[in-house]
Amino acid sequence: MLAERQPPETVISVHQLRRVFKSGKSTVEAVAGIDLEVYGGEIFGFLGPNGAGKTTTLRMLATLLPPTSGEATVVGQDLRRHPAEVRRRIGYVGQRGGADLQISGRSELVFEARLYGMNPAEARRRAAELIDSLELESCAERKISTYSGGQRRRLDVGVGLVHRPQLLFLDEPTTGLDPQSRVRMWDEVRKLRDQGTTVFLTTHYLEEADALCNRLAIIDHGRIVALGTPDELKRAVAGDLVTVGVSGDVEEALRLLQHQPFVREASIDGRELRLYVDRGETATPNILRLLDRAGLGLTTVALSRPSLDDVFLRSTGRSLRESDAA
Amino acid sequence: MKLAHDTWLVFQRYFGIFIHNPAWVAVGVLQPALYLLLFAPLLKSIASVPGFPHGGAYNVFVPGLLVQLALFGAAGVGFSLISELRLGVVERLRVTPVSRLSLLLGRALRDVLTLFVQAVILVLLALPFGLSFKPLGILIGLGLVALIGLLVASISYALALALKDENSFAPIIFTASLPLLLLSGVLLPMSLAPNWLRTISTLNPFSHAVAANRAVFLGHLSNANVLQGVAIMAVLAAVAVWFAARSFGRAIS
Numbered sequence: 001m002l003a004e005r006q007p008p009e010t011v012i013s014v015h016q017l018r019r020v021f022k023s024g025k026s027t028v029e030a031v032a033g034i035d036l037e038v039y040g041g042e043i044f045g046f047l048g049p050n051g052a053g054k055t056t057t058l059r060m061l062a063t064l065l066p067p068t069s070g071e072a073t074v075v076g077q078d079l080r081r082h083p084a085e086v087r088r089r090i091g092y093v094g095q096r097g098g099a100d101l102q103i104s105g106r107s108e109l110v111f112e113a114r115l116y117g118m119n120p121a122e123a124r125r126r127a128a129e130l131i132d133s134l135e136l137e138s139c140a141e142r143k144i145s146t147y148s149g150g151q152r153r154r155l156d157v158g159v160g161l162v163h164r165p166q167l168l169f170l171d172e173p174t175t176g177l178d179p180q181s182r183v184r185m186w187d188e189v190r191k192l193r194d195q196g197t198t199v200f201l202t203t204h205y206l207e208e209a210d211a212l213c214n215r216l217a218i219i220d221h222g223r224i225v226a227l228g229t230p231d232e233l234k235r236a237v238a239g240d241l242v243t244v245g246v247s248g249d250v251e252e253a254l255r256l257l258q259h260q261p262f263v264r265e266a267s268i269d270g271r272e273l274r275l276y277v278d279r280g281e282t283a284t285p286n287i288l289r290l291l292d293r294a295g296l297g298l299t300t301v302a303l304s305r306p307s308l309d310d311v312f313l314r315s316t317g318r319s320l321r322e323s324d325a326a
Numbered sequence: 327m328k329l330a331h332d333t334w335l336v337f338q339r340y341f342g343i344f345i346h347n348p349a350w351v352a353v354g355v356l357q358p359a360l361y362l363l364l365f366a367p368l369l370k371s372i373a374s375v376p377g378f379p380h381g382g383a384y385n386v387f388v389p390g391l392l393v394q395l396a397l398f399g400a401a402g403v404g405f406s407l408i409s410e411l412r413l414g415v416v417e418r419l420r421v422t423p424v425s426r427l428s429l430l431l432g433r434a435l436r437d438v439l440t441l442f443v444q445a446v447i448l449v450l451l452a453l454p455f456g457l458s459f460k461p462l463g464i465l466i467g468l469g470l471v472a473l474i475g476l477l478v479a480s481i482s483y484a485l486a487l488a489l490k491d492e493n494s495f496a497p498i499i500f501t502a503s504l505p506l507l508l509l510s511g512v513l514l515p516m517s518l519a520p521n522w523l524r525t526i527s528t529l530n531p532f533s534h535a536v537a538a539n540r541a542v543f544l545g546h547l548s549n550a551n552v553l554q555g556v557a558i559m560a561v562l563a564a565v566a567v568w569f570a571a572r573s574f575g576r577a578i579s
Contacts, residue, residue, distance in 0.1 A: 062421055087421055098418025100410065102343045114335050115422045159418065 008039035010073075011167055011198045012061065017070035019056050030056040032222035033070065038200055038215075040166075043193050045213035046202040047308065049320060053222040054202035055095065055171055061200070062092040062169050075167050091160035091168040095175065097152060098159065101145035105136055105155045108144065109162060116163040130158040134188065150181030157188060161197075168192065170201040174208060186212055206308045206320060218312055225315035230308065237314045238306040239264050240280030242287060244273045247297030256294055257287060272300075280305065332425045336432025344436055355444040358395045362388070362451055365513070377518045381544045384457040389467060389539035390512035392445050393532060396471045397506060399444065400478035401499050403437050404486030411490050416574070426575040430483060430567065438475040445471050460545040466552070467539050473559040474535055480566035487573040511536050534558050 019031040031053040038044045046054045059065040061074055063083040072079040075089040099108050106127050113123035131140045134154045139147055144155065153173065160168055173189065174182040189212055193199055203209055209216050210230050218226040218233070226233055246253045253273050258266035262283050265276040277283035280303045291298055312320040344350065369383035379386050410416055419429060445468060449457065459467075482499065489495045507513075509523075510532040516524050527533045538555020546552070 064417060064420060084423065088423060090421070092418065092421040094414045094417055096412070096414030096417075098414040100339075100343075100415050101413065102346070103339070107339075107342070111335065111339055112422065115332070115419075115424045117423075 008041070010037050011040045011075055012036070012038035012044075012200065013073045014061070015071045017057065017060060017072055018068045019053075019060060019065065020068045030222055031060070031067075034217075034219070034222075034224050036217055036224065036227065038198060040198050041193065041196055042214035043189060043199045043201065043212050045209045045216035046200075046219055047204070047206070047209040047213075047216050047312075047320075048202075048219035049204055052219045054204075054219055056222075057219070058092075058169050058171050058200070058202055062090060063087055064092070088163075089165055089167065091163070091165040093156045093160040093168070093170050093173065095171045097156040099144050099152070099155055102143060104141050105144055105147070105151075105158075106131065106140045108155065109158055112159050112162045126162060130161060133191075134158050148181075149177050150184060153177060153181070153185060154188065157185075161192075165197070167198045167200065170199060172202055172204070174203070174205065182208075204320070206312075210308055218308075218315055220312075220316045220318075226311055233311045234306045234308065235278070237311050239276045239278050240283070240306070241304045242275045242277055242280055242284055243269075243300075243302040243304070244275065244287060244291070244298065245271060245300035246273055246291070247271075247299050249296065252294070253291060253296050256290060256296070260286070260290070262286065329425050329428055329431075332428035333431045333435070336424070336428050337435045338432075340433055340436040341439070344440065351440060351443055351447075354399045354440065355395075355447050357398065358391050358444070358448055359451060361391060361394070361513075362448060362455075366391075366452075366455065369514075375518070377515075379515055379517060379540065381540075382456060382458075384452055384455050385459070385543055386515060386540060388449065388452050388457050389543045390510070390515075390536045391448060392467060392471050393474060393510065393536045393539055394507060394512045395444055395448065396441055396474035397478055397510075397532060398503060399441055400437055400475045401482055401503055403433070403479045404482035404495055404499070405492060407433070407483050407486040408490060408492055408495060411486070416487075420574075427567075427571040429574045430480065430571045433483065434476050434479045434567070437479045438472045441471055441475045442468060459543045462547065463542045463545055466542045466547070466556075470535055470539050470542070470556060470559060473556070473563050474532070477559060477563040477566045480563070480570040484566070484570040484573045487570075487576075506530060506532055509533060515540075531558050531562055 014034060014036050016033045016035060017031060018029070018033050021028045021030055034057065046057065048054050056065065060067050061072060061079065063079065063086050067080070074086045077085040077089070079086060109127035109130055110123045113126045114120070118126060131137055134157065136151060136154060136158070139151050144152065147155065157170070157173070170189070174185050177185065186208070189199055189201070201212070213230060215229050217224045244253070250268055250271055250273060254266055254268055257263055257273065257275060262277050263275050264278065267274050275283070275287065284301065284303055288298065288301065309320050312318070366384060366387045369387055372378055373383040449464065485498065486495055509527040509530040511527060516527045516533060519527065534551070534555040535558070537551040541549040541551045
């Protein structure tokens, strides 16, 4: 008997969400009408340069900022009509964290737990649980001002999880962290997803979106320009690139390969053949076999995959890395 | 009731921070203490001048000094809120179900408690100089300090939430405090003032608080000034609390 696959539940449903900021005479459309859906148990990412509207969207969905127009349903509750109900079921970890530096990590966790209605004993138990799972034993009693960047961020996530929300919003969770802490944070986020929490995060780091997200949306100037799994997005843009160094007749090699079914585009670059293929890992052995049978000598072969930067470039005309540096 | 529970939680949190930084109590009491020790003695020689209220220099000066303590002490509470805004604390708390009013009241109660401690220190300091008062008088006096503290702290927090930046917050607070102080009769009683100045001072709600506190210290509890001063402070405090609680609820961009 085949097991019935449950259709994924929709945890966030957004329709034409817009947010406009007025300052003096100028009006800025930070979020220009976005539509998206986030499913239960996935890590969903918003990737885009600074100022793209990621944080504004997140804050709207977390009920911190009223939308200018549009509708959204978050964890089954209408965002505009029942914000208090939304808040009870979500956790939010802002870019700046939100923990007070003057108190200890444990006190902060206990305080948050009590705000959600836990009695002192329950609150202490929950704090101990989180300290254990987030590996904060070594610093739990110290003031948060003494924490390293990684410890601070883990504590911030702990504060957001105190009431076991089914949906957690993470705004730029690893900005400013060293590479080690960043990888550690990624593990924490994956752990959350594996335990059934849906995670909606924003980031301007390509590697992060690639490594963590089940699905992502690329956002630029307040609009979604691409939406899908990292793999889908990358394949839609370019396919993999196989570069082959040919010692024999390069033109003949080109003629041989360019009309093969798995080759999308082919061109010559000096003594090298550049082939855009659907799947590099299956195309490369085929290419080598064909060249070999034709007696064309092979000197080098290289395989490179497209990156999300290629996706961003294709969708917006700019490189995400450059936009970020600007 | 949820409001009381949340307010108690918020108060506990800020009280905990306060207990670990008792130096702030000393800092807050320093300025009024200096006035007490270095300025008040000068009043002794003019205490017999016609127009100066009866009762003795210190009995006239100290009640006004307590109003000054509350005014200046509570005015600066917004600075700590601005740092919290920068840290994202307020935003994080707004996602929780905590009552917006308790976010204000919990903090304000901590501020009022600080003022109480400082007021008691000042009164004790003034005793050797000849301060005398009725017990009921001092209780009502402390009550006035609490109301003023609540009023000014609420305004300070509301302003901090609106401005979000020390550089715009500080000048407003400091520029507003001085005329309020000078026009309230704290340093020298308004009864010594020419008519035009006295008229302007009646527009300053704190001058009524000072008059009320003086009457209460001297034991004239049935004086009309007392009810007037307390009522004005109570009404203003209620409005300020309502306004500040609303500010905590609005979006923080």
